[in-house]
Amino acid sequence: MADLNQLFAARAAAIWKPRVREYWQKSKDEQPSPEQEKQLLALSKEKTAVLQELLSVRLGEQRMRDTVYLRVYGSERDLLFLPADKRAAALQALADADPERKADELDLPGGGGLTAYRALEQKRFDETLPTLAKALSPAELEEFRLRGSPTANALRNEVQYFNCTPEEFRQLADSREDAGEGYKNPGELEASYMDRTAATAEVRKLFGDERAKEFERVTDPCYIRTRRAAEEQGVPLERVDQAWEVIRDARAAVGLVWKSTNLAGQEKNRQTQALVQQAEARLNELVGQKAARGVRFFPVDSYFGKPSP
Amino acid sequence: MRRLLQLNLLLNILLLVAVGWRSVHQPPLNRLPRGEVGPPAGKLSQRPAPPRAPAFQPATPWAAIESADPRRFIANLRALGCPDETIRDIVALRICRAFWDRLVELETASVRAWDFTRNRDEREWRESWRQQRELRNEMIYTLESLLGQDWLVLSGALLGLSEERRDPTGCLSVEKRRQVREVDLRYVELKRDLARKGSSGPLDAEGAAQLKELERQRQTELAAILSPQELEDYLYRKSPAADYVRQNLSEAKSESEFRAMVKVALDLEMAKSPTAAAQRMGVEPGDPAVTKAEAERKAAFEQRLKEVVGAARMAERQAEEELRLADERKLQAAQQAEEEQRLAAERALQGAQEEQRQRGRFTEMAASIGIAEADAQRFFDRVKELEPILKAKFAATEKSLSGTEEEKRKQMDDLAKAELGEIAVEIIGAKGEALIRKMAEPGR
Numbered sequence: 001m002a003d004l005n006q007l008f009a010a011r012a013a014a015i016w017k018p019r020v021r022e023y024w025q026k027s028k029d030e031q032p033s034p035e036q037e038k039q040l041l042a043l044s045k046e047k048t049a050v051l052q053e054l055l056s057v058r059l060g061e062q063r064m065r066d067t068v069y070l071r072v073y074g075s076e077r078d079l080l081f082l083p084a085d086k087r088a089a090a091l092q093a094l095a096d097a098d099p100e101r102k103a104d105e106l107d108l109p110g111g112g113g114l115t116a117y118r119a120l121e122q123k124r125f126d127e128t129l130p131t132l133a134k135a136l137s138p139a140e141l142e143e144f145r146l147r148g149s150p151t152a153n154a155l156r157n158e159v160q161y162f163n164c165t166p167e168e169f170r171q172l173a174d175s176r177e178d179a180g181e182g183y184k185n186p187g188e189l190e191a192s193y194m195d196r197t198a199a200t201a202e203v204r205k206l207f208g209d210e211r212a213k214e215f216e217r218v219t220d221p222c223y224i225r226t227r228r229a230a231e232e233q234g235v236p237l238e239r240v241d242q243a244w245e246v247i248r249d250a251r252a253a254v255g256l257v258w259k260s261t262n263l264a265g266q267e268k269n270r271q272t273q274a275l276v277q278q279a280e281a282r283l284n285e286l287v288g289q290k291a292a293r294g295v296r297f298f299p300v301d302s303y304f305g306k307p308s309p
Numbered sequence: 310m311r312r313l314l315q316l317n318l319l320l321n322i323l324l325l326v327a328v329g330w331r332s333v334h335q336p337p338l339n340r341l342p343r344g345e346v347g348p349p350a351g352k353l354s355q356r357p358a359p360p361r362a363p364a365f366q367p368a369t370p371w372a373a374i375e376s377a378d379p380r381r382f383i384a385n386l387r388a389l390g391c392p393d394e395t396i397r398d399i400v401a402l403r404i405c406r407a408f409w410d411r412l413v414e415l416e417t418a419s420v421r422a423w424d425f426t427r428n429r430d431e432r433e434w435r436e437s438w439r440q441q442r443e444l445r446n447e448m449i450y451t452l453e454s455l456l457g458q459d460w461l462v463l464s465g466a467l468l469g470l471s472e473e474r475r476d477p478t479g480c481l482s483v484e485k486r487r488q489v490r491e492v493d494l495r496y497v498e499l500k501r502d503l504a505r506k507g508s509s510g511p512l513d514a515e516g517a518a519q520l521k522e523l524e525r526q527r528q529t530e531l532a533a534i535l536s537p538q539e540l541e542d543y544l545y546r547k548s549p550a551a552d553y554v555r556q557n558l559s560e561a562k563s564e565s566e567f568r569a570m571v572k573v574a575l576d577l578e579m580a581k582s583p584t585a586a587a588q589r590m591g592v593e594p595g596d597p598a599v600t601k602a603e604a605e606r607k608a609a610f611e612q613r614l615k616e617v618v619g620a621a622r623m624a625e626r627q628a629e630e631e632l633r634l635a636d637e638r639k640l641q642a643a644q645q646a647e648e649e650q651r652l653a654a655e656r657a658l659q660g661a662q663e664e665q666r667q668r669g670r671f672t673e674m675a676a677s678i679g680i681a682e683a684d685a686q687r688f689f690d691r692v693k694e695l696e697p698i699l700k701a702k703f704a705a706t707e708k709s710l711s712g713t714e715e716e717k718r719k720q721m722d723d724l725a726k727a728e729l730g731e732i733a734v735e736i737i738g739a740k741g742e743a744l745i746r747k748m749a750e751p752g753r
Binding site: 005008069143290 | 413420423425426441445466467468505513546551555559563
């Protein structure tokens with residue numbers, strides 16, 4: 001393999017070779033031209049074919065790089081929870097279904113923006129499941145999904161302080177997948193992240209009022225930010241809860257100001273500023289200036305909601 | 310040539326399979342205890358081959374070569390007449406594979422212990438990252454000790470990669486490289502911890518001072534390992550000051566100019582501004598004390614640079630930098646225009662697909678009341694053609710309406726029926742009225 005790499009390296013260098021940068025020179029992101037890229041791709045395919053012909057095995061170039069650079073990622077890492085024999089069977093099934101998969105996992109094609117990227121990521125994951133179903137039991141497949149699906153990953157960020165049981169997590173992931181969340185665009189996701197109404201209603205339906213109340217509190221982006229910042233600064237949890245009450249009350253007060261029909265726009269802004277300043281002063285007292293700064297990442301309108309003027 | 314390559318590859322694969330088998334069925338490859346590794350072995354070809362001294366009769370030719378001790382294994386291969394480059398490739402890959410197996414073991418334990426209902430704890434991530442880096446450093450040290458070449462050369466040779474940069478520790482001994490890597494890893498972690506604490510807000514004056522102190526400590530530790538000349542050479546290659554010069558100033562004309570600039574940067578402890586996420590995102594200004602100190606340091610740096618490289622050269626450099634930035638902006642603008650063009654094309658395609666779907670649904674509905682596909686298509690085309698005019702008319706009418714919401718909606722429905730009905734009768738004839746009624750059914 002190393003010999004083959006070296007033989008083909010000379011040919012690849014003849015097509016395109018980045019300039020060696022000395023330590024005293026600026027680094028430059030040199031890329032081959034589209035034509036050179038095409039030639040390099042053809043060369044890589046030729047190399048794979050030679051290897052296949054010589055040894056009747058398919059040793060992916062990406063696998064070689066991962067071995068040399070000590071990397072485990074993507075589905076290979078996600079499958080580590082399985083016993084070794086099951087993992088080997090699952091990886092073999094994936095490689096048989098799509099030999100280029102390993103390289104693709106490291107580098108999803110760019111372009112098309114975040115929406116396309118997310119959709120592609122979800123699509124790839126969805127396509128993986130039927131292949132893995134041939135090698136894994138339904139329970140193993142289910143665990144693989146809950147550990148690694150893009151929807152589950154997004155859900156984990158949201159419920160990091162909710163203390164889900166595995167069963168609750170599964171039900172929530174199912175519900176989000178049924179709603180096609182993996183294919184939503186970032187704008188839709190951002191809106192649902194900031195406005196917890198629909199997500200809380202979903203939890204109420206699944207787990208009842210008590211859990212929904214807790215969900216609404218601990219998945220609020222302001223709560224998450226405050227708690228994370230407080231944890232970084234070693235602030236006790238009860239202070240976070242008090243800080244959350246300050247945020248919630250300030251948000252409600254700002255909401256009333258913005259909904260008021262008796263106040264002019266300028267006055268609404270003035271009162272909002274005053275409420276925000278009060279809240280920030282209280283937050284500084286409760287969790288300290290450093291942790292309170294973390295909460296201020298949000299612009300006021302998303303921090304305190306965005307009521308119509 | 311092809312035959313030789315075939316044999317060579319076959320030997321590689323056999324070794325890989327053997328290593329794979331060993332990693333599952335036998336204890337991991339004996340690693341070189343750090344204390345037992347001597348100075349760099351130099352080129353394989355320069356070393357005398359120790360005699361093969363098997364005290365037993367090997368069962369197979371392979372058993373005569375195989376050894377869990379890499380040095381013995383190398384000697385056995387050399388005694389067979391195996392070329393040095395091939396020995397290097399086989400041994401390096403074998404060692405990488407053994408370390409990769411150890412990485413998988415580590416990761417398996419971590420993945421299995423993970424409660425997938427929550428994100429992994431920050432401390433777990435940090436620990437996992439540190440273990441991986443330590444393992445990697447150990448692998449690099451093992452390879453460099455055995456094969457006498459630096460890591461970038463070895464990995465490049467294994468993967469057939471073009472050399473793009475040189476190892477900043479390339480001029481040091483293998484043992485010193487290991488020590489430097491250890492120090493660097495420790496300080497990368499400490500600096501990361503500090504940056505993480507500031508991730509919830511700007512790094513304040515206290516944090517900025519801590520960051521500088523950490524860099525001072527790192528350099529003190531490096532000074533205990535390296536000779537003054539080695540330290541200087543290393544810091545010109547790898548230090549916040551060297552990075553600052555490479556990133557923020559136009560390219561030096563020569564190595565000596567670069568070193569002169571880095572020397573000034575080292576004296577003034579120049580480094581990338583210690584900003585936290587909020588500042589980088591432009592959401593929040595930094596700590597005024599830090600901002601002021603940074604501005605003063607930058608002014609002092611520029612003044613010293615002028616003295617060192619001369620005012621004329623500074624002006625030239627500034628012009629070069631402005632030119633570079635202008636080129637960068639031009640490139641960004643071109644990329645943005647390209648992206649906008651692509652998005653516009655994507656939107657147009659989506660629009661066309663949506664129209665196709667609407668047309669299909671409409672034709673199907675028309676067919677359900679006995680309207681021929683061609684007539685339905687002509688009606689659809691005509692409405693599309695008149696869409697801008699109809700939209701403007703509906704909007705103007707809507708503004709002039711009065712009454713309750715319900716009354717307004719009814720008036721608008723009537724207007725739509727009248728307008729579309731006229732077109733439908735004109736194109737389809739008598740069935741046009743039925744079509745409009747169908748279109749007005751609830752849910753349509």
